[in-house]
Amino acid sequence: MTIKNLYKQENQNSQDKYEKSIKLIGDIVAKTQNLEAYPNKKDFIEFFYDLGVFILKMYKFEKLNTPEHFTAHSTLELMEENESFFAEILPENYDTSWTNPTHAVQKLGDNFGQLFSYFYTCIRRYISYAFLHKRFTMAECNEVYLEAFHLVEDNIPNFEKLKKVITKIDSQYRVKDQQIRLMETYDPDFDYYKNIIKNADLKGERYLFRFGCYITENTIRIVKHLQSLPEKKIKDLADFMADAYERGFVISDKDMSKKSTMMLIYPAGFERIIKHLIPALKKRGISTIVSRITGATTNKQYPYDHRFDRALYLEEDLLVRIKENSEQAHKLCKEYSDKYSGLTYFETFGEEPFSPKAKKECLKLNKDQQKLVQQIQQVASQIIYTYTPREETSFSIISFPTPEIGDKFEEVFDAIYTINMLKNEIYEPIQQKIIDVLDTAEYAHIKGKGSNETDLKVRLPKISNPKKQTNFVNCTADVNIPLGEVFTSPQLTGTNGILHVENTYLRGLRYKDLKLTFKDGFVSDYSCMNFDNNEENRKYIEENILFPHKTLPMGEFAIGTNTLAYIIAQKFNILRLLPVLIVEKMGPHFAVGDTCFTFEEDKKVFNPDGKEIIARDNEKTIQRKEDMSKAYTFTHIDITLPYESIGHITSVSKNGTKIDIIKDERFVLKGTEKLNVPLDEYYT
Numbered sequence: 001m002t003i004k005n006l007y008k009q010e011n012q013n014s015q016d017k018y019e020k021s022i023k024l025i026g027d028i029v030a031k032t033q034n035l036e037a038y039p040n041k042k043d044f045i046e047f048f049y050d051l052g053v054f055i056l057k058m059y060k061f062e063k064l065n066t067p068e069h070f071t072a073h074s075t076l077e078l079m080e081e082n083e084s085f086f087a088e089i090l091p092e093n094y095d096t097s098w099t100n101p102t103h104a105v106q107k108l109g110d111n112f113g114q115l116f117s118y119f120y121t122c123i124r125r126y127i128s129y130a131f132l133h134k135r136f137t138m139a140e141c142n143e144v145y146l147e148a149f150h151l152v153e154d155n156i157p158n159f160e161k162l163k164k165v166i167t168k169i170d171s172q173y174r175v176k177d178q179q180i181r182l183m184e185t186y187d188p189d190f191d192y193y194k195n196i197i198k199n200a201d202l203k204g205e206r207y208l209f210r211f212g213c214y215i216t217e218n219t220i221r222i223v224k225h226l227q228s229l230p231e232k233k234i235k236d237l238a239d240f241m242a243d244a245y246e247r248g249f250v251i252s253d254k255d256m257s258k259k260s261t262m263m264l265i266y267p268a269g270f271e272r273i274i275k276h277l278i279p280a281l282k283k284r285g286i287s288t289i290v291s292r293i294t295g296a297t298t299n300k301q302y303p304y305d306h307r308f309d310r311a312l313y314l315e316e317d318l319l320v321r322i323k324e325n326s327e328q329a330h331k332l333c334k335e336y337s338d339k340y341s342g343l344t345y346f347e348t349f350g351e352e353p354f355s356p357k358a359k360k361e362c363l364k365l366n367k368d369q370q371k372l373v374q375q376i377q378q379v380a381s382q383i384i385y386t387y388t389p390r391e392e393t394s395f396s397i398i399s400f401p402t403p404e405i406g407d408k409f410e411e412v413f414d415a416i417y418t419i420n421m422l423k424n425e426i427y428e429p430i431q432q433k434i435i436d437v438l439d440t441a442e443y444a445h446i447k448g449k450g451s452n453e454t455d456l457k458v459r460l461p462k463i464s465n466p467k468k469q470t471n472f473v474n475c476t477a478d479v480n481i482p483l484g485e486v487f488t489s490p491q492l493t494g495t496n497g498i499l500h501v502e503n504t505y506l507r508g509l510r511y512k513d514l515k516l517t518f519k520d521g522f523v524s525d526y527s528c529m530n531f532d533n534n535e536e537n538r539k540y541i542e543e544n545i546l547f548p549h550k551t552l553p554m555g556e557f558a559i560g561t562n563t564l565a566y567i568i569a570q571k572f573n574i575l576r577l578l579p580v581l582i583v584e585k586m587g588p589h590f591a592v593g594d595t596c597f598t599f600e601e602d603k604k605v606f607n608p609d610g611k612e613i614i615a616r617d618n619e620k621t622i623q624r625k626e627d628m629s630k631a632y633t634f635t636h637i638d639i640t641l642p643y644e645s646i647g648h649i650t651s652v653s654k655n656g657t658k659i660d661i662i663k664d665e666r667f668v669l670k671g672t673e674k675l676n677v678p679l680d681e682y683y684t
Contacts, residue, residue, distance in 0.1 A: 002189035006180065010136035018135050021142035022059050025052050028149055043107040044152045047098060047116055048145075051123055055145065057084075059138070062130040070206050075220075078209040085127050086214045089302045099124065101305050101361040111159050114363050118309045119148070119166045131212030132192055144169055163312060171313035173321045178329035185291050186336035188261055193290040194278070197271050203227065211268050213295025218403040222269030225410055229272075233417075238276035240421055240477075241398060245344055246284050247478040248394035252605055258392070259341030262286045266346035267294045270400070277344075286341055296402075300354040300508065311363040314372055323379045330387045342393040349579045350405030350412075353510045358536060370548040377548075377634040381599070390600040398481040399579045408572060415568045419582070422483055422564070424476035426674075428608060431486050431561055433671035435472040435607070437659050438486070439463055441651040443494065444557065446588055449647035449664065452500055456518065456590075457652075458557045459494030461615045470611040473596070475558075484562030484585035489595040489615045490554050492521025499590055499639065505576065506637055509544055514639070516592070521618070523551045523592060545592065545637055552633055553620050556591035559649060559661065560584055566643055567678040575642070583640045588649055588662075593635035595621055643679075 001009075029052040032038075038045040061081075070078060088097045098104055098120040105113030123145070129137050147165050151158065184190050193211065200207035205220045226234065249256040262281060266274060278288045330337065365373065401416055403409040438444065441460055448454035463469045477483040499516045510530070517525040526541045527534070546552055562585035569575040569586065583589075595601075597616040601624075605613050624631035649662040660668050667675045 003180070003183040003187045004189050006183065007132075007134065007136075011133070014136040014139040018139035018142065021139055021146060022056070024146055025055055025142060028052050028146075029056060038153075041152060041157070044112075044116075044157060047104075047108070047120075048149050048152065050098060051120055051145065054123065055126065055138075055142065058126040058130045061085075062133060062135065062138070065131060065133065067210070070210050073206075075204075075206055078206055079215065082209050082215050086298050089124075089298050091299050091301070094299055094302065099302060099306075101363070102359055105361040110361075112157065112162075113361065114309075115159070115163055115166060115312060118306065118312055118363075119169075121306055121309070122166075122169045128212055131210070141169060167313035170310070171318060173318065173325055175325045175328045175332070178326055179332050182329055182333040183336065185263055185289070186261065186333055186340050188287050188289055190289055190291065193293050194288065197274055197278070197290065200271055200275075202272050202275065207271070208268050211293045211295070213268055213293055214298050215268060216296040219269045219296050221403045221409065223271070225413060226270065226272040234272055235276050237417065237421065238273055238280045241277055241344065241396065241481070242280035242284055244398075244478045244481055245281065245286075245342075245394065245396040247476075248342075248396055251478055251608075252394060253603075254392060254394060256341060256394075257285065260285060260287055260339045261336070262288055262341050263291045263343045264288050264345075265292045265294065265343070266290075267348050267402075268296075269402075270346060281344075288344075297351055301356060304354075304356045305359060305362050308363045308365050311365050311369060314365065314369045316372065319372055319375055319379065322376055323383075326380060326383050330383055334387060337387045340388050340393065343395040345395065345397045347397065347399045347579055347581065348402045349399055349577055349582075350402040350409070350574075351577070352404075353505045353576060354508050355510045355530070358531070358540070365548070373548040374634075375629075378629050378632070381632070381634055382628065385599045390598070391603045394479060396479055396481065397581055399581045401574075401577075405572075405574060405577055412568075412572050412574065415572070416582075419482045419562065419565045419568060420477075422477065422562070424483055427483050427561060428474055428476055430672050430674060431474050431476075431484075432607075432609060433669060434559060434561070434661055435470060435474060435486050437651045437661065437669060438472055438488075439466060439470050440653050440657075440659075442654040443652050445648070445650045445652055445658075446497075446641070447647040447650075448500060448641070448645050450645070452502060452641075452645040452647075453498055453515070454500045454641060454645065456497035456499055457495065458554070458590075459491040459521075460488065461491050463614065468611055469614045470607055470609075471613070471615040472607075473605075473613055474607045474609075480581060482562055482565060482582065482585060484565065485558045485560045485589075487556055487558030487596065488613075489597065489618050489621075490521065490557045492553055492619045495521040495554055499641070501639060501641060502645070503576065504639060506545065506580070506639065511541075514541075516639070518554060521553050523553075549633055549635075552592040552635065552637075553618065554590055555593045555595045555618070555633075555636060556589075556638070558584065558589050558591075560586050560589060560640070561667075561672075561675055562586060563643075563667075563675050564678045567682045570682065580638045580640070584638045587641050587643045587646065589638050589640040591636050591638045593633045593637055596636075597621075598632060598636075 032045050032049040035042045035046055087093055089099050094100050096103055101114055101117045104117035108116055123141060126138060148162055151162055196207055196210050205223050208215045281288050398420055401412045405412050444458045446456045460471050471488045472486040475485045495518055497518060501514045504511050504514055511528050513529040515527045516523050528537045530540055531537050565582050566586040569578055601616040621631050643665045646662055648660055651659045
């Protein structure tokens with residue numbers, strides 16, 4: 001059964017229940033308008049009134065959601081409608097929104113406040129359900145609403161009973177739900193977004209509002225800029241991306257011909273590129289499944305406040321359900337996952353980095369739940385990689401700016417286009433010079449300059465056959481665009497020192513004066529200066545870098561070579577706004593967490609010069625041979641040291657020979673001088 005047939009069947013089976021539940025919710029909304037009728041439960045009843053109004057709003061929209069609706073209304077009318085879906089979580093309204101745990105706790109008290117804030121957040125998924133016409137899922141959520149309301153209306157609210165009802169939305173983890181989720185990823189019959197793109201009039205912008213994500217004037221500005229670019233420029237980019245995806249298979253010695261589908265995730269506004277990318281991939285035998293389109297940012301504090309909501313239902317029996325039901329769902333979808341080749345992902349940048357507010361009202365995971373998170377990650381990853389093995393799949397990531405980057409958006413966009421299109425054949429031989437020297441090293445010594453306190457010795461694996469083996473990957477434009485780095489998996493024992501980055505942004509969060517101390521490859525101490533309180537600073541790192549672990553290993557050491565990207569960042573003053581994908585190419589970077597070879601360490605991989613890359617394991621990942629649960633952290637966070645912070649990066653051999661690769665912000669190794677050209681041109 002295809003995903004369309006499954007939707008149709010589920011909708012038919014639930015239609016009566018759906019309409020009946022909507023009528024009952026309408027009755028509740030009508031009678032709860034008079035809050036004075038519930039003097040002892042006024043705030044609880046107000047919650048159900050507001051939530052009921054939202055449900056009815058999305059019910060009405062789902063009926064209107066046809067192609068004709070979007071052609072019959074002006075862009076302004078569609079934008080007003082779109083904003084109404086997201087208004088309550090926008091920063092200007094968030095303080096008094098039920099989705100804000102602080103507001104919910106003020107109204108309903110501890111425990112109830114967090115529970116109902118979570119509940120409202122769950123029901124906001126109706127937006128996606130209404131656009132995809134998933135009435136069967138809306139019907140099930142309606143039943144939860146009705147059951148919860150009657151518990152509150154008929155009795156003094158009982159927290160445990162309410163929690164059991166409300167958390168059913170996520171805690172059941174049923175086979176059917178997981179099967180649908182997987183088919184929306186792997187089944188080419190999931191073509192809702194793809195059909196919109198295929199049939200869209202890209203000379204206009206009204207089609208954007210059919211995606212169900214938040215659309216702003218900046219989204220439309222992206223569309224207009226792409227409309228202004230020559231057709232050849234768009235087509236060249238699409239072909240380049242398709243080639244990069246295919247190259248990812250070639251360099252990893254994987255057979256793409258065995259696969260026929262690929263998942264695509266991209267931000268609304270880039271349809272002109274996507275419309276060319278889909279046929280470019282088709283020429284290479286890959287059918288694109290557009291599984292998700294992301295919208296403009298609404299409010300970064302909102303998801304941050306809810307990042308630990310699973311504390312409400314995270315118990316041992318959930319792990320059992322995930323293990324059993326996920327396995328069964330994957331079996332049901334095996335015919336689709338067998339054809340799956342991997343992912344292409346667009347990311348955007350330009351918004352001011354996010355400095356979250358720490359709120360005492362937000363849910364936290366206790367120690368037992370943190371351990372469960374690790375176990376769930378292990379179980380889920382093992383199942384995923386069993387059915388879509390990493391040695392058979394690949395990916396490709398590219399990034400572009402959005403208008404939030406400032407008045408020079410169009411100039412910055414074109415500059416990033418140039419960076420993304422840099423030629424592999426120019427950088428590959430230069431990077432090989434760096435690799436050749438590092439392959440003679442016992443360790444690399446990275447030392448900061450000026451106020452930067454970095455002083456790290458990264459131990460490199462021993463090479464037994466220099467003619468046939470290497471430690472570093474010569475990374476060009478394939479899985480990661482743009483090109484420009486050499487990277488390896490360090491040996492943990494003997495990797496010691498301090499990494500200090502004065503200002504960095506990791507996973508969208510800002511860190512001031514981040515310091516990580518490594519002892520035998522693991523983080524042994526850490527600090528930052530985001531808050532006045534040292535305890536808050538440590539907690540910030542623990543929750544957003546280390547979580548759910550107490551420490552992490554250094555999974556990657558790399559040297560970025562894309563000096564042009566660095567100069568463009570300086571020219572437009574956008575370094576703080578760039579994503580890791582670009583920043584990691586602009587200096588040495590160190591990833592805490594897993595290596596880049598996770599779950600495919602046993603597959604031999606080679607550089608263009610024919611040498612086998614042997615640094616695929618470290619002392620942690622090798623434990624997979626005895627106990628898989630001890631091998632992986634299921635995280636990988638890149639931390640880059642900018643060129644201006646580098647005193648030197650030096651290769652140090654076992655006999656003490658030292659060869660500088662970078663010194664005082666410049667590449668000084670013979671054969672790498674061309675990398676300094678953008679630096680010299682800019683600074684002179």
